[in-house]
Amino acid sequence: MKKYFFNTLMVASLFMGLTSCDKTEGPIYNEEGDKISFLSTATSLVMKDGFVNVPVGRTETAESNSFNATLTAAGAGYLNVFKLAGPITFAAGEGKSYAKISYGDFSKIDPSALAITTIPNNDITVGLAFPLTLTIANEDVSYGNKKKIDVLASNVLTFESLGNAKLDSRGGWEGAIVNVEVQKAKGANVYKIKSPFGANSITFMVKSDGKTLLFPNQVITNDDTYGPVSMVNVKGTIEGKVITLAVGGYTVSAGSFGSGTEVLTLP
DSSP: OOOOOOOTTOOGGGGOOOOGGGGOOSOSOOOSSOOEEESOSEEEEEOBTTEEEEEEEESOOSSOEEEOEEEEOOSTTHHHHEEEOSOEEEOTTOSEEEEEEEEOOGGGSOOSEEEEEEETTTEEEEEEEEEEEEEEOGGGBOTTOOOEEEEEEEOOOOEEEEEEEEEEOTTSSSSSEEEEEEEEETTSOEEEEEOTTSSOOEEEEEOTTSSBEEOOOEEEEEETTTEEEEEEEEEEEEETTEEEEEEEEEEETTEEOOOEEEEEEOO
């Protein structure tokens, strides 16, 4: 039976690479002096091998040169994790280079979204997204005048099994204690419960305060009469290894089956 998933926090750009603007190879404009400009005002880029690489073009290519940019972010603690790896450098003959943003342990900060996509066998892929901004100094920006770019740095998480656990759903959807497999993402405090109710896997993140959860609305199963059942408006907390999910509602298109509580004890 097919299962469908709708996530209001879905970040469609999570799995995008560089935009078509990144294909520019030569100088971006012929003008006096060597100046630089971003190739677009917004882009979505994948976090890979410790860096996010933002393309930059320049006006002269005869000599090598380097330029500075400023990194800013609205998210709490983002600039403790994301940093410019140095100036933007161009070798002689190069019309395009990259502003390289390095990143460290992003489990210490909260992403702007937890994005989820269903895949075969009731499983899901999960990723995080972090908004950043790069700005070129006024004296260095070219006539292209794209001095600022909004960057959505994103990734796809890799999970590994933590083992089997008990999900106490006596006050929740199942009405019983069920055996579940729990997985944890590498490098992030994101967890996945594999098919807890015989259908879709579900996921959540322990936020940087170490106490509360980010739990997007998620489809958990399919009712034979009413269709997909979603777990919505969930407020979660963690104490030690015990995770408590206060579920605002188990909803279908026709309405709600009511609220409930799911209690998971991590292995």
